Amino acid sequence: MNRVRETGTPKVLGDDAALDTIEDTDLDTSHGPILYLEDVTVSFDGFKALNGLTLYIDDGELRCIIGPNGAGKTTMMDVITGKTRPDKGTVYFGQIIDLLQLDEPDIAQAGIGRKFQKPSVFEQQTVYENLELAMHTDKRVWPTLFAKLSGEQRDGIAEVLQLTGLTEQRNQRAGALSHGEKQWLEIGMLLMQKPKLLLVDEPVAGMTRQEIERTAELLLALEGKHSVVVVEHDMEFVRSIARKVTVLHEGAVLTEGHMKEVQRNPKVIEIYLGA
Ligand SMILES: Nc1ncnc2c1ncn2[C@@H]1O[C@H](COP(=O)(O)OP(=O)(O)OP(=O)(O)O)[C@@H](O)[C@H]1O
Numbered sequence: 001m002n003r004v005r006e007t008g009t010p011k012v013l014g015d016d017a018a019l020d021t022i023e024d025t026d027l028d029t030s031h032g033p034i035l036y037l038e039d040v041t042v043s044f045d046g047f048k049a050l051n052g053l054t055l056y057i058d059d060g061e062l063r064c065i066i067g068p069n070g071a072g073k074t075t076m077m078d079v080i081t082g083k084t085r086p087d088k089g090t091v092y093f094g095q096i097i098d099l100l101q102l103d104e105p106d107i108a109q110a111g112i113g114r115k116f117q118k119p120s121v122f123e124q125q126t127v128y129e130n131l132e133l134a135m136h137t138d139k140r141v142w143p144t145l146f147a148k149l150s151g152e153q154r155d156g157i158a159e160v161l162q163l164t165g166l167t168e169q170r171n172q173r174a175g176a177l178s179h180g181e182k183q184w185l186e187i188g189m190l191l192m193q194k195p196k197l198l199l200v201d202e203p204v205a206g207m208t209r210q211e212i213e214r215t216a217e218l219l220l221a222l223e224g225k226h227s228v229v230v231v232e233h234d235m236e237f238v239r240s241i242a243r244k245v246t247v248l249h250e251g252a253v254l255t256e257g258h259m260k261e262v263q264r265n266p267k268v269i270e271i272y273l274g275a
């Protein structure tokens with residue numbers, strides 16, 4: 001059954017002038033969900049990577065998405081971030097922002113951050129400088145970087161350093177960090193832009209067990225402040241952070257619920273967990 005969005009007029013934002021009009025108040029989540037995907041279909045040469053996908057993410061929720069290779073998990077993130085356009089369906093951010101009307105930079109600007117698997121930090125800069133750079137989405141202000149920060153900006157960086165566990169490494173070059181630390185720094189860089197919704201695709205791939213546990217703590221600490229969608233194959237990790245879990249299969253939702261229920265579901269065992 002579809003969740004109802006009450007506002008009838010979508011915000012159409014085609015140019016920069018229109019984008020300037022996106023205010024926090026536009027992101028109306030008063031009815032619960034921050035993200036609505038309804039009946040979304042994506043075809044690649046006739047093959048349906050997403051096939052009538054309907055999914056809702058609540059404001060402040062931490063949602064795990066699992067499913068076999070090729071289920072459409074990354075394609076779903078591509079649709080939300082504007083990288084891939086669906087053939088049909090609707091995608092709303094809050095009640096009134098129609099994401100299908102926005103391009104990738106505008107979607108990021110509207111408050112959706114995405115973490116790709118490979119960390120892309122500035123290796124030559126320190127951890128602190130990376131966070132500072134991430135604060136400035138407008139590349140035109142880069143020449144004025146490392147000028148004096150306001151107290152509020154410094155507090156923001158300190159908060160993210162603490163959250164990501166990188167306070168001690170703040171003056172280290174990012175290139176000298178471990179794989180796990182780079183991943184946390186990149187999450188930290190996304191957080192500097194204060195995203196409402198954070199999409200994280202396979203965050204713990206290549207991490208040690210200890211790094212995985214630390215990543216779980218980090219994502220759990222975001223709950224309530226940001227909505228977070230995590231795609232991951234590592235079931236031990238998923239179990240450690242899972243609230244509601246969605247299982248994707250062949251481009252649609254196979255089942256959704258608490259991890260315990262999902263793990264017992266015979267269909268899920270057959271197509272995924274039993275493999
Ligand atoms: N640009 C593309 N062109 C053609 N086919 C694509 C494209 N992107 C994805 N696909 C196909 O769509 C299907 C879904 O891919 P997707 O990457 O979304 O799966 P996934 O659930 O993220 O899988 P994994 O767990 O392996 O990352 C796959 O069969 C894939 O080969």
Ligand SMILES: [Mg+2]
Nearest residue numbers: 073074075201
């Ligand atoms: Mg994928």
